[in-house]
Amino acid sequence: MLKYILKKLLIxxxxxxxxxxxxxxxxVSVPGSPFNSESSSNEIVQQNLEKHYNLDKxxxxxxxxxxxxxxxxxxxxxxxxxxxxxNDLLGRGFPISAELGIVTIIxxxxxxxxxxxxxxxxxxRIIDYAAMAIAVLGISIPNFILATLxxxxxxxxxxxxxxxxxxxxxxxxxxxxxxxTGPMAIIARLTRSTMLEVLTQDYIKMARAKGLAPWKIIxxxxxxxxxxxxxxxxxxxxxxxxxxxxVIEQIFAIPGMGKYFVESINHRDFPVIMGTTVFxxxxxxxxxxxxxxxxxxxxxRIKVNNKEGD
Numbered sequence: 001m002l003k004y005i006l007k008k009l010l011i012x013x014x015x016x017x018x019x020x021x022x023x024x025x026x027x028v029s030v031p032g033s034p035f036n037s038e039s040s041s042n043e044i045v046q047q048n049l050e051k052h053y054n055l056d057k058x059x060x061x062x063x064x065x066x067x068x069x070x071x072x073x074x075x076x077x078x079x080x081x082x083x084x085x086x087n088d089l090l091g092r093g094f095p096i097s098a099e100l101g102i103v104t105i106i107x108x109x110x111x112x113x114x115x116x117x118x119x120x121x122x123x124x125r126i127i128d129y130a131a132m133a134i135a136v137l138g139i140s141i142p143n144f145i146l147a148t149l150x151x152x153x154x155x156x157x158x159x160x161x162x163x164x165x166x167x168x169x170x171x172x173x174x175x176x177x178x179x180x181t182g183p184m185a186i187i188a189r190l191t192r193s194t195m196l197e198v199l200t201q202d203y204i205k206m207a208r209a210k211g212l213a214p215w216k217i218i219x220x221x222x223x224x225x226x227x228x229x230x231x232x233x234x235x236x237x238x239x240x241x242x243x244x245x246x247v248i249e250q251i252f253a254i255p256g257m258g259k260y261f262v263e264s265i266n267h268r269d270f271p272v273i274m275g276t277t278v279f280x281x282x283x284x285x286x287x288x289x290x291x292x293x294x295x296x297x298x299x300x301r302i303k304v305n306n307k308e309g310d
Contacts, residue, residue, distance in 0.1 A: 008292065012285050019281045024066050027270050028059055053079060053271070066274065075275035080267045086275035089260045094279070096166065097249065097256035101242045104176050108183035108237070113230070115184070116191025117218065123196060131188060138185025147178035147251045164253040175252045179245060183237045187230055194226040201225075235291035239284050 050056045053076075054065055069075050075086035119131040154174060155163045161173050198204065199222055207217045249258030257276060264272035 005293075008289055012289055015285060016278075016281055020067070020070055020278055021063075023274055023277045024063055027273060028062065030268065055270075069274075070278050075271045075278075078264075078272050079269045080264070080272075081269075086271045089272060090257070090275060090279055093255065093257040093260050096254060097242070097245055097258065100172065100175060100179070100245055100249070100254065100256060101238070103172060104179040104241050104245075105183070105234075105238055107176055108180040108187060108241075109230075111180070112184040112187025113191050113227070115188035116226075117195060117223070119188070119192040120195035120199065121218075128192075131192070135185040135188045138181040138188075141181070143178045143182055144247050144251060146181055147175070147248055150174045150178055151251070166254050171252075175245075175248050175254060178248055178251075179241055183241060186233070186237065190229050190233065191226060194229050195222060198222045198226045231291065235288040238287055238291075242280065242284060 047056065054062055057065070073087070078084050078086055078089060081089075115131040115134065119128040122128050151163055151174065154160045162171055163174060165171055204217060204222055207221050245256065246258035246261055248254070249256045250262055253259075257280070260272055261276045263269070264276065
């Protein structure tokens, strides 16, 4: 297990280095300077600003300084908000984005697994058809379209939920619904198909023959094996939720990382773009690693040696 973890850690570091390098190359490849708009009338001011942010140095020097900032996790001040460091922006925005992402994944898991189980237990009945219809709609409608519809109906027309603020749990309902619907639909369909397969296995028939209560058969025997494919895709779903929240945060005016990231792109704020990319990449790579470890713990039949051979 230790050998497997070390191997995964090396792969994680290599992947992160690739992301860091690609981000840097894309940033320096963009023509012009982030100071053009403010200092077009004063070339000396623009040169001084570029010198202050090391943008006047050769590309390889900028790359080494960038790697140093990544290692020390000190990305310096923001270009557009010089009184704020990138670390300050990350510390202010990430807890909000993380709260939104965690609540979303919990809602998606609970609702998706519940729908999948109900659909499997009532196979080819009205509950099954209704659950799968909901799943198809959830997969088909993009979250930004759903967010717009939710705002129009539940906020503007009916006035049930507030928008454009972030003060209480009521402000979280609409963005969570917009983000959770897609993952919920995927989890529901996957749970239904695996549950139908598991319920036909011999050990389930044996449990029924022994007279075990139906809920015990579902919870203790069928559900654990049926959830294995769900665990497998959790890493990908979590990545989709956290990155997709950037758009949703902009739509609902949530003061999370999405706000700072989109604004940094619009203003070509290189330190914020790079800092946000590195931070999110590191976070998501770690989450994928933890999901991979959890997969092996949840199913003891999976051996580390087999994983290494994949």
